[in-house]
Amino acid sequence: xxHSFDIILRNGRVMDPETGFDQVCxxxxxxxxxxxxxxxxxxxxxxxxxxxxxxxxxxxxxxxxGQSVAADRMQAFDGVTTTLELEVxxxxxxxxxAQQAEKPRALNYGTAAAWIFGRKAAFGAIELDASVxxxxxxxxxxxxxxxxxxxxxPERTAEIVAHVRQGLEDxxxxxxxxxxxAPGAGVKEMADICDLAYEYSSPTFTHIAYLSNIDPQxxxxxxxxxxxxxxxxxxxxxxxxxxxxxxxxxxRVVELVKKAQAQGLPVTTEAYPYGTGxxxxxxxxxxxxxxxxxTGSDYSNIELIRNHHRFxxxxxxxxxxxxxxxxxVMWHFLDVEANDEHRRLLDLSVTYPGGSIASDAMPWIxxxxxxxxxLDWPLPExxxxxxxSSGTFTRFLREHVRERETxxxxxxLAKCTTLPAKVIETCAPAIRKKVRLQxxxxxxxxxxxxxxxxxxxxxxxxxRPSEGVKHLLVNGTFVIRDGKLDTAAAPGQPIKRxxx
Numbered sequence: 048x049x050h051s052f053d054i055i056l057r058n059g060r061v062m063d064p065e066t067g068f069d070q071v072c073x074x075x076x077x078x079x080x081x082x083x084x085x086x087x088x089x090x091x092x093x094x095x096x097x098x099x100x101x102x103x104x105x106x107x108x109x110x111x112x113g114q115s116v117a118a119d120r121m122q123a124f125d126g127v128t129t130t131l132e133l134e135v136x137x138x139x140x141x142x143x144x145a146q147q148a149e150k151p152r153a154l155n156y157g158t159a160a161a162w163i164f165g166r167k168a169a170f171g172a173i174e175l176d177a178s179v180x181x182x183x184x185x186x187x188x189x190x191x192x193x194x195x196x197x198x199x200x201p202e203r204t205a206e207i208v209a210h211v212r213q214g215l216e217d218x219x220x221x222x223x224x225x226x227x228x229a230p231g232a233g234v235k236e237m238a239d240i241c242d243l244a245y246e247y248s249s250p251t252f253t254h255i256a257y258l259s260n261i262d263p264q265x266x267x268x269x270x271x272x273x274x275x276x277x278x279x280x281x282x283x284x285x286x287x288x289x290x291x292x293x294x295x296x297x298x299r300v301v302e303l304v305k306k307a308q309a310q311g312l313p314v315t316t317e318a319y320p321y322g323t324g325x326x327x328x329x330x331x332x333x334x335x336x337x338x339x340x341x342t343g344s345d346y347s348n349i350e351l352i353r354n355h356h357r358f359x360x361x362x363x364x365x366x367x368x369x370x371x372x373x374x375x376v377m378w379h380f381l382d383v384e385a386n387d388e389h390r391r392l393l394d395l396s397v398t399y400p401g402g403s404i405a406s407d408a409m410p411w412i413x414x415x416x417x418x419x420x421x422l423d424w425p426l427p428e429x430x431x432x433x434x435x436s437s438g439t440f441t442r443f444l445r446e447h448v449r450e451r452e453t454x455x456x457x458x459x460l461a462k463c464t465t466l467p468a469k470v471i472e473t474c475a476p477a478i479r480k481k482v483r484l485q486x487x488x489x490x491x492x493x494x495x496x497x498x499x500x501x502x503x504x505x506x507x508x509x510x511r512p513s514e515g516v517k518h519l520l521v522n523g524t525f526v527i528r529d530g531k532l533d534t535a536a537a538p539g540q541p542i543k544r545x546x547x
Contacts, residue, residue: 052077052091053523059097059494063104063484064461074102076490079523084486093525097494100517101456104482105491106440106463109252109317109470110134110287110405112182113436116422117411119153119539123519123526124512125406125440125502126463128491129155129481129542133252133471134287134407135181136161136223138168140214142177144541151422152539153526155481155491159223159252160214162207162240166229169206170194180418182410185228186327186373195331198233208239215247218543220475221285225254227292228330230264232256234272241282249474249544250283250315255292258332259341266293270300274307274314283313285470288407290396291324294380295343297392301399308401315470317405318396320443322381322389323506325352325409325433329372333364348379352409352431353416355507374416375409377433377506397443398453403467406439408432411510424534426510434509438502441513445500456497476547494518 052075061084062069068084075083075091083089105128111118114132122130136159137143143158164184167173172188179187188194199207211222222244226232244251255269262268270286270293277284286292286304293300307314328351332338338361339345346358351367352375358364367374381389397404409432411419419430434442440463447453464482472479480488493516500515519527524538 050083050087050089052082052089054093054095055089055091056095056097056102056494059100059102061102061484062457062460064457064465065483066485067457068484069457074484076520076523079490081484081486081488081490084484095518099496100494101497102484102492102494103460104464104484105129105493105519105521107467107478107482108406108408109403109467111408113408113410113432114147114156115410115420116151116153117419117426118408118436120424120532121426121437121510121512122408123153123532124516125438126493126495126516126519127154127440128493128519128521129478131157131220131542132181133159133220134223134254135163135185135225136214136219137177137181138164138175138210138214139177140217140219144218144543146177148541151537153536154521154539155542156539157220157475157542159221160211160219161223162211163223163225163229165207165210166199166232167194168210169199169203175210180410182327182375183373183418186329189329189368189372192331195229196231198231199236204236204239207236208243211240212243215243215249215544218546220471220542220544221249222251224251226256227254227258227332230256230331237276238280241276241280244282245280247474247544250285250470252285252287254287258292258294260295260343261341266296267299267303270303274303274312277307277312277314281313283315285315285317287317287405288319288324289316289399289402290318290393291380293396295392297395301395315401315403316399317403317467318399319404319406319435319439320393320397320446321435322379322383322393323433324378324380325375325407326378327372328364328374328376329368334361336361344378344380350377350379352377352433353412353414371416375412394453398447401466402462403470404440404443404462405467406435408436408439411436424532428510431509434502434504434506437504437509437511438513441500441515442502444497445502449497449500474544475542477542490520490523492520
């Protein structure tokens, strides 16, 4: 008996990382969901020949700061169908979701509750305003850094916890906990926040407290502290960018995480395949008088994104942060092209078994440093971000599957889909249907050519889309078809805590 479907993808290599299904066959879509997989008779108004192409679940990015139409479009060419702001987050959360719903979002979106904004508000450094981009909020409050360097009183801690609790009540997917930007927060405060995460069965998405390779307050110190919080409170501690925050201690912290997981502690990780990080110029750790000794990095390794200025020293950075504390910088902490040991360290984080791939994608910014919120396509030549905002997942698949063969394709796909989903699906069950190619799941699908898949963005031309994604569907709607973006497509839906 023949069936009628909305879309049929024919003769592609259909791969489902959860079940291990790997077969050349057809996939049919009806009403935004996967209706059938296999060999069947059927017709559809949109009949797509996927011969020679991989048909996989769309990629889930747990750590994406862009959260705009422009960011969605660039990530679509990277195979992403769901992009979440979980390391920093937002407050007030209800307002953030309401504002995103007014934009023509191409990808599914969501946020964590921003602990650090609750902290800034409790210290009087900012007023909570979801209309201010989270990255701009990260740079705000630099005139008085007490919110960053001081422990909170019991009264302030209670206020911080109340802000975060409201965010969870409003649908936040866990708690953004960028401790490295407020290392003065005490263990009592951290324990209270982790208790809250455990109460709501929601992860914390943690930027470790200290960026240093020497004690006291080393990256190893930070990991031991996080693992201790997981054991003491039961909170799921998801460690963001295992690569960049560990600096030269990647090998040691990988050992610590592995031992913690072997004991059953709720600790997970993510990484991106670049040796260059990015943040706001006002990040407090840049002002450490012993920065070079503690990080093993020179100030010349830090570069203003908007104009590629390389810093000459601490005073140069101080001047930049006084001029515009929200300016974005790149930090070239590993030289993976010229240094084999640096390449090995990066590989340890990216290929870590059970670890997710996440981009830490930065927002697109104008030449004056302001965040680009336009709808132009292609993106204007004068906007910039970081190559990872354009090519994280394609770079990972190109390097580690096709070229260097560090892992099979199915394992790599799991690191982009089901593994990140496992981090959040206990609190956001809707994600379960978005990372699997199974009947009844949402039609969030990427169709790509493994032989031509390539990231095109680099540090001099960041806004070049990746190539090789032939089709990308979000909730059954084509965002990319035959390699071309549909600028009118806006099928993205909110992902929230507790929503199935």
